[in-house]
Amino acid sequence: MEEQSQKKPKILCLHGFRTSGEILKKLVLRWPETVIQKLDLVFLDGPFPAQGKSDVEGIFDPPYYEWFQSNEGFTEYRNFEECLAYIEDYMLKNGPFDGVLGFSQGAFLAAALPGMQAQGAALQKISKIKFLILISGAKFGGMNYGTPKLASNAFSKPIDCPSLHIIGDMDFLKPESIILREGFVDPVVIHHPKGHTIPRLDEKSLPTMLGFINTIQGMISDDRSKN
Template sequence: MTLRILCLHGYTQNAQVFTKKTAVFRKALKGVADLAPHVLPIPTLETPEEREADQLNNLEPESIPYGWWTSSPERPQYKGLDESLTGLRDVLEKQGPFDGVMGFSQGASMASLLQLLLERPHLSHVMTGCRHGPLKFAIVVSGFEPRDSALMAWYTNKYPLLEPRRSMDSNDMDVDDNEDKENVEPKYIHGVQGSSMHVIGRTDVIIEAERSEGLMNHYKFKTPVTLYHDGGHYLPSNAASRQAYKSFVESFI
């Protein structure tokens, strides 16, 4: 069995750039997982006038910077998020199913949001009714909590526990079993229910370790796997890191 992982690039990157940056990661998972096409969401400059003024139209495709959303400390609302989610839903439904998602930096935060939304699609009008089930895992590299308070509430709200689906004959359950199930108090959790691996650079000056740990704290139901490295804002590729990626992904086969 080979797993399928959807990969999401970082801010101002694109599919071509991220494909090169994940070469070692892809090699480490060869035979274990297929890394699905990287999605190209909306450009960081949205209108034709903005792109022309920035000369983006004159760049080679692999040089055009993309982002999952735009925001600023003064305006923390995530502009463009719904458009990106629309693109992701299209990929999930047409190219899926996917077992997991992997993202870097802003793409890591989007990967986390996607994992949460596939567990609770009602939170987003874009994802409501999405024909793709919850992901088994997420690999979050230099991720961070959302600045947008509305999105932050998605992590801090309390949700009923998602029970695994069971296939059984109607004859396998008697009336007493049904009565017992009705009397069981529902279980609730905060944040993301699925599994995760968080890759954090101790000397990352773009996304400080504390910010990545803040996002990791919303994964309480299943203890996150952590991979700390002494470098900065990148996906580590040394032998120990490669083995850590492989071991984590293999656990879902």
């Protein structure tokens, strides 16, 4: 059992805008047991209390959090540096983590981390992020979004980090998610028919998810055997 648990990828999970780690946990844990039992999932709240109304009020209980703030046009960002310091500190104290999962605002953030880490702009005190799972994500500097200063070079070249992109056919972020996917080397993609949500995994998407997990498990086991 000890050896089996060591092979579980440890994943930091970053929630969406004005929601919480607890809300993301409830949604992700609807995935089949065959997926959940293979992963060590850790759900973190954003560092800043929500500064306005949440879209999930009346559906999920507060409190709600944000990772960082922006102006209405998403061209200028605030508290981004503080957010990165907060995440690095948490990963340092509670890691090591193998990968990061993000939904919506959490996926914006997660997607930029490997590039910022490689460029020396962030997360220099922790080990390299080995993979990403991005749900309803987008790219800083994409079609409709500006770029925080620290992330300005995050996508200057294709991100060579194993990535799984979960994209909804009815998601308002679908075009942005496709642009984000194209910023990665050999991305794995799951399409689902719904909108801006964390979908349940059906018989078509489940093998893709399990295949991705098997790939990263093998990669992590190889890394650990070398150390």
